[in-house]
Amino acid sequence: MGKVIAEITMSLDGFIAGPGISRKDPMGINGQRLHEWIFDKATEKDKAMISGIINSSGAVITGNHTYTTAIDEAWAGASPFDAPAFVICHTAPAKRIEGFVYVTSGIVEALALARRQAGEKNCWIMGGANIIQQYIKAGLIDELHLHVAPILLAGGTRLFENTGTAPIELIHDAVTTTPGALHTIFRFKK
Amino acid sequence: MGKVIAEITMSLDGFIAGPGISRKDPMGINGQRLHEWIFDKATEKDKAMISGIINSSGAVITGNHTYTTAIDEAWAGASPFDAPAFVICHTAPAKRIEGFVYVTSGIVEALALARRQAGEKNCWIMGGANIIQQYIKAGLIDELHLHVAPILLAGGTRLFENTGTAPIELIHDAVTTTPGALHTIFRFKK
Numbered sequence: 001m002g003k004v005i006a007e008i009t010m011s012l013d014g015f016i017a018g019p020g021i022s023r024k025d026p027m028g029i030n031g032q033r034l035h036e037w038i039f040d041k042a043t044e045k046d047k048a049m050i051s052g053i054i055n056s057s058g059a060v061i062t063g064n065h066t067y068t069t070a071i072d073e074a075w076a077g078a079s080p081f082d083a084p085a086f087v088i089c090h091t092a093p094a095k096r097i098e099g100f101v102y103v104t105s106g107i108v109e110a111l112a113l114a115r116r117q118a119g120e121k122n123c124w125i126m127g128g129a130n131i132i133q134q135y136i137k138a139g140l141i142d143e144l145h146l147h148v149a150p151i152l153l154a155g156g157t158r159l160f161e162n163t164g165t166a167p168i169e170l171i172h173d174a175v176t177t178t179p180g181a182l183h184t185i186f187r188f189k190k
Numbered sequence: 191m192g193k194v195i196a197e198i199t200m201s202l203d204g205f206i207a208g209p210g211i212s213r214k215d216p217m218g219i220n221g222q223r224l225h226e227w228i229f230d231k232a233t234e235k236d237k238a239m240i241s242g243i244i245n246s247s248g249a250v251i252t253g254n255h256t257y258t259t260a261i262d263e264a265w266a267g268a269s270p271f272d273a274p275a276f277v278i279c280h281t282a283p284a285k286r287i288e289g290f291v292y293v294t295s296g297i298v299e300a301l302a303l304a305r306r307q308a309g310e311k312n313c314w315i316m317g318g319a320n321i322i323q324q325y326i327k328a329g330l331i332d333e334l335h336l337h338v339a340p341i342l343l344a345g346g347t348r349l350f351e352n353t354g355t356a357p358i359e360l361i362h363d364a365v366t367t368t369p370g371a372l373h374t375i376f377r378f379k380k
Contacts, residue, residue, distance in 0.1 A: 012336075012350070012376065013349075013350030013353065014203070014204045018357075030357045033357065136342070146202075150359065150360040150361060150362045151359050151360060152326070152350060152357060152358040152360070154354055154355055159203075160203030160204060163203065163342055163344050166344065167208075167220045167223065167341055167342060168342040168344070169340065170202065170340040170341060171340060172340045173367075174367050175372055177363075177364050177365060182362055182372075182374065186340055
């Protein structure tokens, strides 16, 4: 069975998006600068990392806030993922879009469905912060692949909040650095 | 002239101490776990890094909150630093202790005094968070040496807050990893 991986880019000061998120500006003010390692500053190493994520993922999990913010404009009305993407929502949207599975029965059920879909491949929890926090709190993530962009955004959506009250220990791998990011891997202790 | 370096250990979720800081528990609840790379888990590489900090620093800067929390118990009434340590405070304490210089004229003046003292060596701003934030906001730091401990503390004192409203770009070096920490270096763009 594959692994459950939360994979996301964060500023050095802990934000995964800038303030003022909207459909027109889904990464918030200056938030797009987090993704320079994927776009403007992408090196061969960065590109290989992106291919690695895509090729190793047999299912994607996303929160409803991310989905509704991104679907019309950033994603131009279609799934940007190669693998089926499970959207965790309270109510399925009236307009269903191919490539997405709308799950209204919570994060545990969504993960069970995604893992079944993924088989030997990984489940990629791609955000947003709230969904990743819920999965961390539930102890359901194997690895956190965190791309740290060398910028202080000074505001926005924090990745690490509401993860419970007890400390959670991790084990880190060696870090790969490219001009646009520190690519880190943290494994949750079992 | 030496460099101005803020050097501190932070949890992966951004805390430099746990909640409930007191003189008896200056790192707060579970905060001591941040420093395992310095103590219980220290490898030769970690020890060399600590010696490097100490040997390269010609002056230390600390905030008054850190000083008053640590001086009596954690530091047992004496300076733990090899170099003179400048304490930034509103009012100098009645009891002056050898090895400390009490500066009541603000962060800019404190840094000027510390740099003069340090000469060709570096000024090491060792915390707390508030003092580092003030120096970041004032654009007075050359490098941030951040030791990231692989733990989510889930609460405590955040390193990155109140750094202003505009994004601040940095350039990172390669990362050294030891079992207790990711040792990162970020340089502020000039």
